[in-house]
Amino acid sequence: MPRPAFDSYDPAVAEAMPAITNLTGIPEYLGIRITEVGPGTMTAELDVRPELLNPFGSAHGGTLAALVDHVLGSVLYPLIPRGAWAATTEFKLNLLAPIHKGVLVARAEVISLTSRTAVVVVEAINADRLVGAAQGTVTISQPKPSP
Amino acid sequence: MPRPAFDSYDPAVAEAMPAITNLTGIPEYLGIRITEVGPGTMTAELDVRPELLNPFGSAHGGTLAALVDHVLGSVLYPLIPRGAWAATTEFKLNLLAPIHKGVLVARAEVISLTSRTAVVVVEAINADRLVGAAQGTVTISQPKPSP
Amino acid sequence: MPRPAFDSYDPAVAEAMPAITNLTGIPEYLGIRITEVGPGTMTAELDVRPELLNPFGSAHGGTLAALVDHVLGSVLYPLIPRGAWAATTEFKLNLLAPIHKGVLVARAEVISLTSRTAVVVVEAINADRLVGAAQGTVTISQPKPSP
Amino acid sequence: MPRPAFDSYDPAVAEAMPAITNLTGIPEYLGIRITEVGPGTMTAELDVRPELLNPFGSAHGGTLAALVDHVLGSVLYPLIPRGAWAATTEFKLNLLAPIHKGVLVARAEVISLTSRTAVVVVEAINADRLVGAAQGTVTISQPKPSP
Numbered sequence: 001m002p003r004p005a006f007d008s009y010d011p012a013v014a015e016a017m018p019a020i021t022n023l024t025g026i027p028e029y030l031g032i033r034i035t036e037v038g039p040g041t042m043t044a045e046l047d048v049r050p051e052l053l054n055p056f057g058s059a060h061g062g063t064l065a066a067l068v069d070h071v072l073g074s075v076l077y078p079l080i081p082r083g084a085w086a087a088t089t090e091f092k093l094n095l096l097a098p099i100h101k102g103v104l105v106a107r108a109e110v111i112s113l114t115s116r117t118a119v120v121v122v123e124a125i126n127a128d129r130l131v132g133a134a135q136g137t138v139t140i141s142q143p144k145p146s147p
Numbered sequence: 148m149p150r151p152a153f154d155s156y157d158p159a160v161a162e163a164m165p166a167i168t169n170l171t172g173i174p175e176y177l178g179i180r181i182t183e184v185g186p187g188t189m190t191a192e193l194d195v196r197p198e199l200l201n202p203f204g205s206a207h208g209g210t211l212a213a214l215v216d217h218v219l220g221s222v223l224y225p226l227i228p229r230g231a232w233a234a235t236t237e238f239k240l241n242l243l244a245p246i247h248k249g250v251l252v253a254r255a256e257v258i259s260l261t262s263r264t265a266v267v268v269v270e271a272i273n274a275d276r277l278v279g280a281a282q283g284t285v286t287i288s289q290p291k292p293s294p
Numbered sequence: 295m296p297r298p299a300f301d302s303y304d305p306a307v308a309e310a311m312p313a314i315t316n317l318t319g320i321p322e323y324l325g326i327r328i329t330e331v332g333p334g335t336m337t338a339e340l341d342v343r344p345e346l347l348n349p350f351g352s353a354h355g356g357t358l359a360a361l362v363d364h365v366l367g368s369v370l371y372p373l374i375p376r377g378a379w380a381a382t383t384e385f386k387l388n389l390l391a392p393i394h395k396g397v398l399v400a401r402a403e404v405i406s407l408t409s410r411t412a413v414v415v416v417e418a419i420n421a422d423r424l425v426g427a428a429q430g431t432v433t434i435s436q437p438k439p440s441p
Numbered sequence: 442m443p444r445p446a447f448d449s450y451d452p453a454v455a456e457a458m459p460a461i462t463n464l465t466g467i468p469e470y471l472g473i474r475i476t477e478v479g480p481g482t483m484t485a486e487l488d489v490r491p492e493l494l495n496p497f498g499s500a501h502g503g504t505l506a507a508l509v510d511h512v513l514g515s516v517l518y519p520l521i522p523r524g525a526w527a528a529t530t531e532f533k534l535n536l537l538a539p540i541h542k543g544v545l546v547a548r549a550e551v552i553s554l555t556s557r558t559a560v561v562v563v564e565a566i567n568a569d570r571l572v573g574a575a576q577g578t579v580t581i582s583q584p585k586p587s588p
Binding site for chain 1: 169171172173174176177198199200201202206207208209210212213214215216217220234235236237238239240241242
Binding site for chain 4: 357
């Protein structure tokens with residue numbers, strides 16, 4: 001299938017992303033780690049530690065949703081100008097199987113890209129199974145020109 | 148618009164839900180509180196406390212996504228037999244405005260209900276603004292007959 | 295729930311829309327009629343005529359999808375400047391019940407509106423039942439300034 | 442990414458599908474042709490003939506939506522028992538670029554399959570561009586046992 005050319009890909013931004021460790025909020029709580037960044041792709045993961053489970057031994061759907069939302073927007077940063085902003089404006093997620101333990105991995109792929117918007121698909125894996133699939137839209141805000 | 152009759156509504160289950168306090172995982176971390184339960188409706192909220200914010204002062208999209216996922220499934224419990232299980236199988240979420248502080252409130256409404264599946268819409272409010280809108284599908288698993 | 299103020303509503307545009315009869319393509323084939331237009335709302339309908347049915351007596355899902363797509367974008371025209379363009383960029387549709395005969399009615403409501411984007415929800419009714427529910431995003435292109 | 446095994450694939454059903462010509466309703470109007478069927482995959486296409494275009498020379502979004510809905514459900518038939526029924530219960534579609542002429546091609550891929558439900562992704566191409574991407578859920582109704 002045709003994919004964008006990603007001529008704007010900035011490897012220096014990509015290489016810096018896995019080292020970002022000053023997370024806050026849900027990404028810090030979940031312990032999200034970026035493990036791979038390429039032109040139009042990003043992979044991140046988290047450990048399904050016991051405290052994330054409900055009394056029935058499954059992770060709350062919000063765990064998967066938050067990880068999906070995280071890679072959906074972050075995958076854009078190596079593709080947009082420094083100082084530009086990528087905000088997920090909507091996504092749709094299918095939760096395919098319960099998540100009990102191990103590592104939850106999500107991989108994002110940009111399938112459409114203009115100067116104002118991108119469409120990204122995400123697949124999530126746990127215990128060798130596909131546990132989630134998502135498709136969403138990211139709005140890109142270009143940096144303000146310097147005064 | 149036509150809505151289900153909700154003949155199966157069990158007020159005793161509904162009344163017990165706001166008192167549930169043994170949350171785990173993301174609902175515990177976010178401090179989700181159920182504040183209203185009715186036939187086919189549920190409202191829940193969380194405090195947008197500073198530690199939920201990113202360095203730009205906004206809550207991660209996963210905060211809204213997790214709250215939406217929570218009410219999407221939970222709204223079914225007063226409508227299904229005791230022992231049955233409601234699992235969100237998919238949802239679509241539009242993130243409409245940044246969330247900086249105050250209380251984030253989400254209200255779910257069941258718009259379609261059969262013995263096997265339900266469709267639920269959710270709207271989320273913060274600082275008197277609509278900050279999220281979602282629509283999703285919940286799969287209902289009937290309890291196993293006793294041996 | 296909070297709704298946009300719709301200060302930009304242009305009643306003259308709204309009043310003209312039901313009289314538009316030079317439809318082409320799928321809207322012409324389906325016989326879509328706009329029956330109500332208000333500030334942030336639009337209702338349209340079509341007759342479920344026998345030739346729309348498959349051999350099992352149900353309308354193809356594309357019938358509902360096309361009607362939903364039609365009102366999702368069209369509801370914006372009384373709200374945007376003359377010469378501006380409203381294009382549906384994405385939507386999610388739940389198909390809730392089969393459609394066999396009678397009139398299929400869809401009502402759109404704008405729940406979020408900026409100068410660049412709108413979010414719209416749609417509910418569809420047939421034979422006194424809710425047969426569809428949708429939520430989508432419309433991108434607004436402002437008219438080019440005159441030279 | 443992991444995919445279902447498709448052990449239930451019935452090549453005889455698959456081979457018969459492209460020859461089905463007694464279409465009705467929107468598929469007949471659009472002239473949808475199935476061009477490839479495999480284990481978990483289906484490709485269909487239509488000619489973007491002038492009468493499908495609006496006065497601005499673009500195909501109505503319902504054209505793409507109907508084609509997507511068509512392959513979303515049909516791709517299941519070689520995978521489910523003869524006499525079973527596959528009904529699209531929801532899908533989300535991003536419309537990525539306008540469609541003016543030529544052939545519109547949509548390819549469906551089943552990414553998750555149980556006895557009751559399937560999740561399918563679809564990509565659509567026109568003029569060497571990705572013009573649509575969708576993800577949806579199909580509910581499978583098993584055939585009634587013979588009396």
